[in-house]
Amino acid sequence: xxxxxxxxxxxxxxxxxxxxxxxxxxxxxxxxxxxxxxxxxxxxxxxxxxxxxxxxxxxxxxxxxxxxxxxxxxxxxxxxxxxxxxxxxxxxxxxxxxxxxxxxxxxxxxxxxxxxxxxxxxxxxxxxxxxxxxxxxxxxxxxxxxxxxxxxxxxxxxxxxxxxxxxxxxxxxxxxxxxxxxxxxxxxxxxxxxxxxxxxxxxxxxxxxxxxxxxxxxxxxxxxxxxxxxxxxxxxxxxxxxxxxxxxxxxxxxxxxxxxxxxxxxxxxxxxxxxxxxxxxxxxxxxxxxxxxxxxxxxxxxxxxxxxxxxxxxxxxxxxxxxxxxxxxxxxxxxxxxxxxxxxxxxxxx
Amino acid sequence: xxxxxxxxxxxxxxxxxxxxxxxxxxxxxxxxxxxxxxxxxxxxxxxxxxxxxxxxxxxxxxxxxxxxxxxxxxxxxxxxxxxxxxxxxxxxxxxxxxxxxxxxxxxxxxxxxxxxxxxxxxxxxxxxxxxxxxxxxxxxxxxxxxxxxxxxxxxxxxxxxxxxxxxxxxxxxxxxxxxxxxxxxxxxxxxxxxxxxxxxxxxxxxxxxxxxxxxxxxxxxxxxxxxxxxxxxxxxxxxxxxxxxxxxxxxxxxxxxxxxxxxxxxxxxxxxxxxxxxxxxxxxxxxxxxxxxxxxxxxxxxxx
Numbered sequence: 001x002x003x004x005x006x007x008x009x010x011x012x013x014x015x016x017x018x019x020x021x022x023x024x025x026x027x028x029x030x031x032x033x034x035x036x037x038x039x040x041x042x043x044x045x046x047x048x049x050x051x052x053x054x055x056x057x058x059x060x061x062x063x064x065x066x067x068x069x070x071x072x073x074x075x076x077x078x079x080x081x082x083x084x085x086x087x088x089x090x091x092x093x094x095x096x097x098x099x100x101x102x103x104x105x106x107x108x109x110x111x112x113x114x115x116x117x118x119x120x121x122x123x124x125x126x127x128x129x130x131x132x133x134x135x136x137x138x139x140x141x142x143x144x145x146x147x148x149x150x151x152x153x154x155x156x157x158x159x160x161x162x163x164x165x166x167x168x169x170x171x172x173x174x175x176x177x178x179x180x181x182x183x184x185x186x187x188x189x190x191x192x193x194x195x196x197x198x199x200x201x202x203x204x205x206x207x208x209x210x211x212x213x214x215x216x217x218x219x220x221x222x223x224x225x226x227x228x229x230x231x232x233x234x235x236x237x238x239x240x241x242x243x244x245x246x247x248x249x250x251x252x253x254x255x256x257x258x259x260x261x262x263x264x265x266x267x268x269x270x271x272x273x274x275x276x277x278x279x280x281x282x283x284x285x286x287x288x289x290x291x292x293x294x295x296x297x298x299x300x301x302x303x304x305x306x307x308x309x310x311x312x313x314x315x316x317x318x319x320x321x322x323x324x325x326x327x328x329x330x331x332x333x334x335x336x337x338x339x340x341x342x343x344x345x346x347x348x349x350x
Numbered sequence: 351x352x353x354x355x356x357x358x359x360x361x362x363x364x365x366x367x368x369x370x371x372x373x374x375x376x377x378x379x380x381x382x383x384x385x386x387x388x389x390x391x392x393x394x395x396x397x398x399x400x401x402x403x404x405x406x407x408x409x410x411x412x413x414x415x416x417x418x419x420x421x422x423x424x425x426x427x428x429x430x431x432x433x434x435x436x437x438x439x440x441x442x443x444x445x446x447x448x449x450x451x452x453x454x455x456x457x458x459x460x461x462x463x464x465x466x467x468x469x470x471x472x473x474x475x476x477x478x479x480x481x482x483x484x485x486x487x488x489x490x491x492x493x494x495x496x497x498x499x500x501x502x503x504x505x506x507x508x509x510x511x512x513x514x515x516x517x518x519x520x521x522x523x524x525x526x527x528x529x530x531x532x533x534x535x536x537x538x539x540x541x542x543x544x545x546x547x548x549x550x551x552x553x554x555x556x557x558x559x560x561x562x563x564x565x566x567x568x569x570x571x572x573x574x575x576x577x578x579x580x581x582x583x584x585x586x587x588x589x590x591x592x593x594x595x596x597x598x599x600x601x602x603x604x605x606x607x608x609x610x611x612x613x614x615x616x617x618x619x620x621x622x623x624x625x626x627x628x629x630x631x632x633x634x635x636x637x638x639x640x641x642x643x644x645x646x647x648x649x650x651x652x653x654x
Binding site for chain 1: 429433436437438439440442443444446447448450451453454455457458461462467579582585586589622624625627628631632634635638639642643645646
């Protein structure tokens with residue numbers, strides 16, 4: 001048993017290492033082709049995030065929302081429900097938090113923060129839970145319905161940010177700023193890193209215990225492994241089409257509100273900037289393990305910050321990170337790279 | 351606009367709007383029948399849109415632009431199929447990867463070539479030729495709806511008819527369908543299901559490339575995110591059309607009409623543009639739920 005577990009771990013680590021190596025190789029290749037000063041661009045892409053406290057802190061800060069969204073996706077995937085609407089759920093969370101905080105500008109900090117967090121979590125949970133409900137009730141495919149809902153929500157949120165909530169004093173497409181007392185404490189100046197990183201780490205550990213040590217977590221995992229079997233075992237499987245989605249959406253809404261109160265202080269148009277999509281990749285790299293979500297999110301944040309540093313110090317554009325992330329996305333589930341153990345298991349099964 | 355002709359312009363633009371969706375759905379039908387959920391339609395379209403207009407501007411020929419745009423999309427489809435099938439990755443995740451990759455690649459290249467991440471206009475690009483077919487024009491009412499579109503709209507009709515013939519009347523089509531419904535049987539015939547799945551994905555690369563070229567060439571510009579969810583709508587159209595060509599045409603027409611109706615509403619009533627743009631997604635999700643409700647009760651009825 002132990003030997004098999006070790007072999008499994010080994011093959012999945014080598015597979016992951018290979019995936020990341022290929023992603024880096026492709027980024028380097030692209031820089032060599034596209035850049036007039038490839039040495040400089042490559043240096044800043046890889047080393048950049050570690051050269052200044054400012055970059056390093058911002059890298060850690062970027063990992064915060066990714067931990068929330070990564071956890072949300074991990075919970076959903078573990079239960080075999082597919083939440084593809086993370087981007088819209090996070091945006092809706094940020095918007096609702098903004099509305100709540102702008103409505104009570106003189107409230108004490110803690111009350112406003114709690115209200116905003118609860119509101120954001122609920123709206124995310126509602127949006128994702130809705131897709132889960134359609135699936136439970138009529139068998140509507142969650143992954144498409146959640147994506148479509150999210151696409152509509154993004155546009156509607158855009159309307160509110162640029163329309164009724166637009167701040168006329170700012171030239172950017174954004175709402176007004178939230179009051180000072182609602183902003184999270186920054187702990188590593190001059191970077192934007194704020195105190196919510198502690199909360200993110202705590203939530204990862206909490207999610208791990210929830211999934212591994214509680215009744216709900218157990219039943220959710222069972223449904224994820226085999227829904228039919230779970231039905232025969234007497235688990236109310238319909239319930240677990242909705243609950244994991246709602247939890248997943250709640251985490252995304254939370255991610256949106258945390259970005260608002262920790263980083264931006266106002267709801268910019270498109271404030272989520274891909275944290276919903278990247279959450280999926282983060283969860284996959286972490287193999288849906290809540291604890292492993294933390295390093296996976298840090299890694300994704302490193303790619304983003306590296307690309308940003310490369311853009312600031314040389315002639316490449318920040319979307320280079322997207323290509324690197326896409327390559328990881330492509331390969332992270334490729335069983336052929338995750339080798340030995342899987343192929344042997346396959347032979348036994350056949 | 352007089353009251354009697356009121357629906358004609360709406361239907362006319364519906365027919366134009368549905369063309370790229372129909373093309374993407376045509377290719378998606380092949381992958382769907384071969385048993386794969388193809389989320390990559392959106393990204394493949396985006397690649398077709400970018401490369402066709404860039405190559406058309408570079409070569410000065412619309413035709414070459416379309417061919418090379420399709421080529422780029424097929425190449426991307428090949429990478430997508432190789433990783434999904436040969437390296438045995440989860441096709442749903444690789445589909446997402448294709449979309450993300452398409453977005454990243456087009457942005458990086460647009461920045462590199464044009465130093466511009468926004469809309470790129472190509473001033474002296476020829477317009478897509480408009481085809482007027484005399485015998486079609488003579489049909490009352492319908493003639494006005496069907497005539498006067500650009501040539502690629504008609505190509506999209508030819509493609510879906512061709513697809514129907516290939517799927518139902520050729521051994522190749524039978525094997526594609528067999529790959530989805532009973533891969534064991536295909537294997538027993540000494541054929542490789544994986545091979546037919548690869549073909550299906552390459553076909554979807556072809557049609558999505560063409561669909562993308564309509565989007566950018568009719569604008570004479572490349573707009574980031576020009577596909578605006580059409581790949582997803584195409585995917586839903588395949589389900590709503592019950593995975594058969596005629597149903598897909600009808601589903602695409604409904605989406606086209608919803609889109610042109612919302613464009614019209616924007617001019618006629620004072621609705622914010624973002625709401626109007628959200629409308630097709632909402633229609634699509636409502637249609638999807640309606641479809642699953644209908645299927646839910648139909649299958650429950652047959653069990654009794």
